[in-house]
Amino acid sequence: MATTTPPDRVETTTPDAEVSRAISRERGLTRLSRLQTLGVLFGVLGVTLIASVAGALPGDDITLVFGLGDAAPKAALDPPNTVLGIGILFVVAAMVALLDRWTGRYAGVALAVASVLFVPLVLVCAIALSATNQTNLLPLFVESLRLGTPIALGALAGLWCERSGVVNIGIEGMMLAAAGVSFVTYAVMSGGNGGGWLWAAVVIAIFVGGLMGLLHAVLSVTFRTDQIVSGVAINLLAFGLTAFLRREVLLPSGVSSAVTLPKVTLPVLSDIPLVGSVLFSGKPIFFMMFIVFVVTKVVLFRTTWGLRVRSVGENPHAADTLGIDVIKTRYQAVIVGGLIAGLAGAWFTLETVGGFDNGMTNGKGFIALAALIFGKWRPWSAFGGAMLFGFAEALGSRIQFLNVAVGGFPFPSQFLQVLPYVVTIIVLAGAIGRAIPPAADGIPYERPR
Amino acid sequence: MSRSANRSGDGVRRAIETYFRLAPVTVPIYAVLTAVVVGSVVILAAGSNPIDAYAALFRGSFGSGAAVAKTMARSTPFIIASLAVAFGFKAGLFNIGAQGQLLMGALAAAWVGTWGWVAGVPSVIAIPMVLLAGLVGGLLYGGIPGVLKARTGAHEVIVTIMLNAIAARMAEWLINSRRPRILLDVTASVPHTTPIDAAARLPKLIPGTPLHVGFILAVLLCVVVWFVLQRTTVGFEIRTVGANPHAATYAGMSVSRTIILVLALSGALAGIAGAAEVAGGTTGYLTAGQFRNVGFDSIAIALLARANPFAVIPAAVLWGALLTGAGTMQLQAGVSSDLVFVVQALVILFVAADAIVRWVFRVRRPRDIDVTQDGAFAKGWGA
Numbered sequence: 150m151a152t153t154t155p156p157d158r159v160e161t162t163t164p165d166a167e168v169s170r171a172i173s174r175e176r177g178l179t180r181l182s183r184l185q186t187l188g189v190l191f192g193v194l195g196v197t198l199i200a201s202v203a204g205a206l207p208g209d210d211i212t213l214v215f216g217l218g219d220a221a222p223k224a225a226l227d228p229p230n231t232v233l234g235i236g237i238l239f240v241v242a243a244m245v246a247l248l249d250r251w252t253g254r255y256a257g258v259a260l261a262v263a264s265v266l267f268v269p270l271v272l273v274c275a276i277a278l279s280a281t282n283q284t285n286l287l288p289l290f291v292e293s294l295r296l297g298t299p300i301a302l303g304a305l306a307g308l309w310c311e312r313s314g315v316v317n318i319g320i321e322g323m324m325l326a327a328a329g330v331s332f333v334t335y336a337v338m339s340g341g342n343g344g345g346w347l348w349a350a351v352v353i354a355i356f357v358g359g360l361m362g363l364l365h366a367v368l369s370v371t372f373r374t375d376q377i378v379s380g381v382a383i384n385l386l387a388f389g390l391t392a393f394l395r396r397e398v399l400l401p402s403g404v405s406s407a408v409t410l411p412k413v414t415l416p417v418l419s420d421i422p423l424v425g426s427v428l429f430s431g432k433p434i435f436f437m438m439f440i441v442f443v444v445t446k447v448v449l450f451r452t453t454w455g456l457r458v459r460s461v462g463e464n465p466h467a468a469d470t471l472g473i474d475v476i477k478t479r480y481q482a483v484i485v486g487g488l489i490a491g492l493a494g495a496w497f498t499l500e501t502v503g504g505f506d507n508g509m510t511n512g513k514g515f516i517a518l519a520a521l522i523f524g525k526w527r528p529w530s531a532f533g534g535a536m537l538f539g540f541a542e543a544l545g546s547r548i549q550f551l552n553v554a555v556g557g558f559p560f561p562s563q564f565l566q567v568l569p570y571v572v573t574i575i576v577l578a579g580a581i582g583r584a585i586p587p588a589a590d591g592i593p594y595e596r597p598r
Numbered sequence: 599m600s601r602s603a604n605r606s607g608d609g610v611r612r613a614i615e616t617y618f619r620l621a622p623v624t625v626p627i628y629a630v631l632t633a634v635v636v637g638s639v640v641i642l643a644a645g646s647n648p649i650d651a652y653a654a655l656f657r658g659s660f661g662s663g664a665a666v667a668k669t670m671a672r673s674t675p676f677i678i679a680s681l682a683v684a685f686g687f688k689a690g691l692f693n694i695g696a697q698g699q700l701l702m703g704a705l706a707a708a709w710v711g712t713w714g715w716v717a718g719v720p721s722v723i724a725i726p727m728v729l730l731a732g733l734v735g736g737l738l739y740g741g742i743p744g745v746l747k748a749r750t751g752a753h754e755v756i757v758t759i760m761l762n763a764i765a766a767r768m769a770e771w772l773i774n775s776r777r778p779r780i781l782l783d784v785t786a787s788v789p790h791t792t793p794i795d796a797a798a799r800l801p802k803l804i805p806g807t808p809l810h811v812g813f814i815l816a817v818l819l820c821v822v823v824w825f826v827l828q829r830t831t832v833g834f835e836i837r838t839v840g841a842n843p844h845a846a847t848y849a850g851m852s853v854s855r856t857i858i859l860v861l862a863l864s865g866a867l868a869g870i871a872g873a874a875e876v877a878g879g880t881t882g883y884l885t886a887g888q889f890r891n892v893g894f895d896s897i898a899i900a901l902l903a904r905a906n907p908f909a910v911i912p913a914a915v916l917w918g919a920l921l922t923g924a925g926t927m928q929l930q931a932g933v934s935s936d937l938v939f940v941v942q943a944l945v946i947l948f949v950a951a952d953a954i955v956r957w958v959f960r961v962r963r964p965r966d967i968d969v970t971q972d973g974a975f976a977k978g979w980g981a
Contacts, residue, residue, distance in 0.1 A: 318694075318755065318759065367951075368947075368950060368951050372951050372953040372954065373953075374950045374951055374952075374953070375950070377692055377694075377755055378901060378950045379950055379951075381694075381894060381897050381898065381901075381946065381950075382898075382943065382946045382947045382950040382951075384894065385894065385895075385898060385939075385942060385943040385946055385947075386940075386943035386944070386946075386947055387943075388891075388939060388943070389936065389938075389939030389940040389941075389942060389943040389944075390939075390940055390943070392936035392939050393640070393644075393934055393936040393937055393939065393940050395936070396934035396935070396936045397644050397934050397936075507936075508890075512763055512766075515759050515760075515762075515763060516763070518756065518759065519756075519759075519760060522756060558777050558778050559777060561771045561775060563767040563768065563770055563771040564771075566767050567763075567764050567767045567768070570760040570761075570763045570764050571760075571764065573756075573760050574746070574752070574757055574760050574761075577746075577750075577752040577753070577756060577757060577760075578746050578749075578750040578752045
C-alpha cells in the first residue's frame, strides 16, 4: 500500500474497500471487512467467556442495587450464568457480523449491542471476584459522572478548537494554568476560606483559560506555527508558570488546603425518591458541565455563527469566498475553547482538591482529547466518551476498594485505566466506524493572494 | 576606484548572504536570548536580581568541573531522546511518543539487567545486552504508531499520546506491583525495580561524577543518525518522504514502509535513551515516575535544534544546564528553581513562534526552505 500521504480519511470510503476486497478475492484470499474483523474478536471473546471464565467465577449470587433506601430496585444475578449469557450474546453478535453480506446493517447494530454489554460484563466479573457480593450502582454512576466532568469539559474545549480547524493538544496546559492561577489568587486573596473570592477564582480560571486560548490562536492562527508545536509550547509554559507561582507565591502564603465550592442541591429534582438526593446534589461545575454541553450543541449546530465556525474548520477557502472572516472566526472558537478548558481547570483546584500541586491535571487533558476523538468530534458522543472514561476511572478505584482478586492476586486497577486509551487507538485506527476529523483540522489558513 | 567600491559592495552582500544562510542557527539563538530576557522580567517580578540569578545558574551548571560533569550527565538522555524526535521530523513525522518509548526501553533494560546469566558474563557482553533490550523495547513500541499510520492512517501524534499514557500506567504496574512481584525490589521503601547487575552498568567517564559513557554513546548516535540521513539511500528516502511524500511516491519510494521504519527507529533511539539512563544512572534502577517530562522536553529540544542531529547536542546541554543549575540558583540567589521551567517554556514558545523572533530581530526567512519549519508536519490529523 504505497499511498502518498497516509490514506486520506475523507476519500477512503467504500469504493476503495470494495476494490481491495476484489483484489484479494482475485488472489484467492479472503479479506475480512472491518465489521467481520470485529466480529471475529467478539467471537473469540464470547467463546472464551463460555468455555473458561463462566466456570471460574464463584457461584454465589450477587446483588446489584440502584438507588437509596429499602425500596431501591435490586437485581440478584448468578455470575456464572450471567457471564454465560453475555458470552452467548457475543457469539451471536459475532455470527451476525461475520455474515454481514446477508445481515446488512444488523451487523453494526449487533456489534454495538455487544460493545455496550462490556460494561455489565466487567461489573459482574468485578463484583463476583470481590470480597462482597452486593454493590450499589448509583454511587458508582454518580462517581463516573463526577470524574468524567473535567474530561467532558476538556473534550468540549477541544471540540470548539478543532471544529474551527485548529488542533489543540494544549488542553492539558490550558486546564493546568487555569487551575494553578485561580487557586493561587484565591489562596492569597482570601486565605482559602471560601466566600466571594472562591467564586471570583472560578471566573479567573475561566479567564486564564481564555488567555491561553488566545495565545494558542495567536501562535497557530496568526503566526501559522505548527499547531501541535504550539500545543506542546502551551503545555510546557503552563507547567513552568504554575510551578513557579506555586513555589514563589502559594508556598510562602502557607495555604495548603482550602475550602472548595459548596454542594448545590437542585430544589425539586432532588426530591425524586431513591435517586434524586444523590443525582441532583453535587458541586456547581458538575452541573455547569451539562449547561455548557447544551449551549455548545445549540450554538455550534443551530446558529449562524456555529455554522461559520464549522465551515472554517471544513473548508476555509470556501468560507472566505462567502465573506466569512476565517481568522476572526478561528480566534473566537479557540478562545471559547480556552474558556471552557479554564472551567475544567477550576474543577481540579476549586471544586475537588482545594489545593494545587505541580502538574496536577495529570494527563486529564490528553484523556479529554481521546474522548473527543472517541466521540468523533461530535458533542454528545464526546460526552459519552468522557463518561465512559470516567466510568473506567471510577470502577478502577472501586475495584481497589473491593479487593477484587483474580487468580489469587489483586486485580491491577491500571488495566482498567489503560482501557480508554486502547479503545481510542482502536477507534482511531478505524476498527469501530470511522473517526473523521474536520477536513481543515490542523491546517493553518493562508489567504491566497 | 570603481573596483574597490565593487569589492566592498561584494563584501556587504556576502555578509548579508552569510547572515541569511545562518538564519536557521540565529533564530534559535535569538529565541534563547529572548527567553532569558523575558525570564529576567519574571525574576524581577518575583523580587530578585536577574543578574545574580543567572550568574548562580551558570555557576551551578558550568562553574566547576564537577558541575560540568553533572550537566553533561543530565543532558545525556535529552540528547538521545531529542535525536529520536528529530529523526521523526526529518520524515515529516511528529513522534510525541518518545516519553512512552523511553519508558518501555528503560523497563526492558531494567528487566534484562536483572537476568541471572547477565551477572555471569563480562561487561563487554552485559552492557550491549541491556542497551539492546532498551533498543528493542523502544523499537517495538515505536513501531505500533508506525504500522497504524501506514496501514490505517491513524495520526501518529494522537496514537503516541495514547501510547504514552498506556506506557506510564504499565510502568506503574510493572514496577509497583507487590503481588505478583514483577520488577519490584521488595526491600525498597520507595518502590523501584531491582537494581541491574553491576556487570551491566555503564562505566563512569570521570570517577566520582555522575557522567557516564552514555554521553559518548549519545554523541556517537548523533553522528550515526547524521550519516544515515545524509549519506545513505535510506536517509535520502526518509528526507524525500519528509519534504514531499507525493514526489517520493512518484519516484517509486514506499511511503508507508518509510513511515514504519522511521517511527520504529525513532522509538529505538528513545528506548536506548531510557536504557542508558537505567544502566548509567547512579542507582541502576527505575522508579515509576523517573522520566516525567523527559519525552516532552525532548520535543522542545528537537524543535530548538531545528531537527539537526548535531544541533541537538548543544540544545540538550542547555536543557541539562538549566536543570542542573536550578538548585544553585535557588540556594544562592533566592529564586525558585522552578524558574528554569519558565525559561524552558519561553524558549520553546519563541522557537515555536519564530515569526515573532524573526520580526523582532529582523531575520528573514532562509531561501532554501527548512524542512522542519515549513509545513512538513503541519498536516493535521487526517491528511
